[in-house]
Structure formats: structure tokens, C-alpha cells
Amino acid sequence: MFPMIRFALIVLLALSANGDAIEPPQSLPESMKATVDEQGVQHISIIAGSYFFRPKHVIVEVNKPVKLSVAKEPGLIPHSFVIQAPEAGISINISLDTEPKVVTFTPFRTGRFTFYCDNQFLFFESHREKGMTGVLEVSTE
Numbered sequence: 481m482f483p484m485i486r487f488a489l490i491v492l493l494a495l496s497a498n499g500d501a502i503e504p505p506q507s508l509p510e511s512m513k514a515t516v517d518e519q520g521v522q523h524i525s526i527i528a529g530s531y532f533f534r535p536k537h538v539i540v541e542v543n544k545p546v547k548l549s550v551a552k553e554p555g556l557i558p559h560s561f562v563i564q565a566p567e568a569g570i571s572i573n574i575s576l577d578t579e580p581k582v583v584t585f586t587p588f589r590t591g592r593f594t595f596y597c598d599n600q601f602l603f604f605e606s607h608r609e610k611g612m613t614g615v616l617e618v619s620t621e
């Protein structure tokens with residue numbers, strides 16, 4: 481086999497299968513409620529990895545500002561964080577880096593809103609299908 485083709489195949493396999501798939505860190509809980517600072521701002525941090533979010537269930541209170549920090553674990557595979565719930569005042573679509581990205585919003589409607597990674601490598605399963613999805617729960621005060 482030509483070296484270039486062999487190289488391409490190895491890269492393809494590494495990226496498509498579970499090349500840098502990592503177990504979700506056990507130290508991070510599956511579910512977490514936002515912490516509130518003196519100013520009344522709710523803080524939540526989420527870590528993205530291949531192929532998970534931790535926590536994957538975050539709970540915030542309605543009508544209070546939220547500062548959401550999302551970072552990805554080191555690795556070749558790019559990840560994003562998407563949540564589209566304009567009916568609740570939440571609309572986020574960012575590509576992730578190992579440096580945390582911070583978004584601020586104030587949810588004005590209660591409910592359970594799905595977030596996910598919208599990346600997909602070629603014709604393989606999307607990251608969302610591989611498990612990169614979670615729920616932002618907006619609860620009453």
C-alpha cells in the first residue's frame with residue numbers, strides 16, 4: 481500500500497473510531513446545580529470530551545443571570561457546544577477550546593433544554609449520536 485494512503489487510513493481510523501475517546505472524568509458529577517455568587521450570578525462549568533459532557537445535566541434557576549463556562553479536554557477531535565432555546569432566552573453555538581469559553585444569558589422560561597456537540601466527522605456518527613448531549617434544566621426559584 482502507498483505510504484500516503486496507509487497514513488490517511490490510520491488517521492481516518494483514529495479519528496472515526498475511538499481514537500482519543502476518553503472515559504468521562506469520575507471526579508465530575510453527572511448532574512450539578514449552579515452555584516450562586518454574591519451578585520446573584522449563577523455559575524456552571526462543563527467539560528467536553530470524546531464523546532461526553534460532564535456534567536451532562538445542569539440545573540439553573542429561572543430569571544437569574546447564568547455564567548456558563550465550557551472547555552474541552554485536550555485532543556485532536558474538535559468539539560462544540562450548541563443549545564438553541566430562544567423561547568427561553570438561550571441561544572449558544574460555540575466551538576470549544578481547552579481554554580474555557582464563557583457565555584452569559586438569563587433564562588426566562590422553565591423547562592429542560594437539550595445541549596449537544598454538532599460536530600461530525602465525514603459520514604460517521606455525529607458526536608451527538610455518540611453521546612455528546614446533555615440537558616440544561618431551568619427550574620423555578
Ligand SMILES: [Cu+2]
Nearest residue numbers: 559597599607
Ligand atoms: Cu464533539
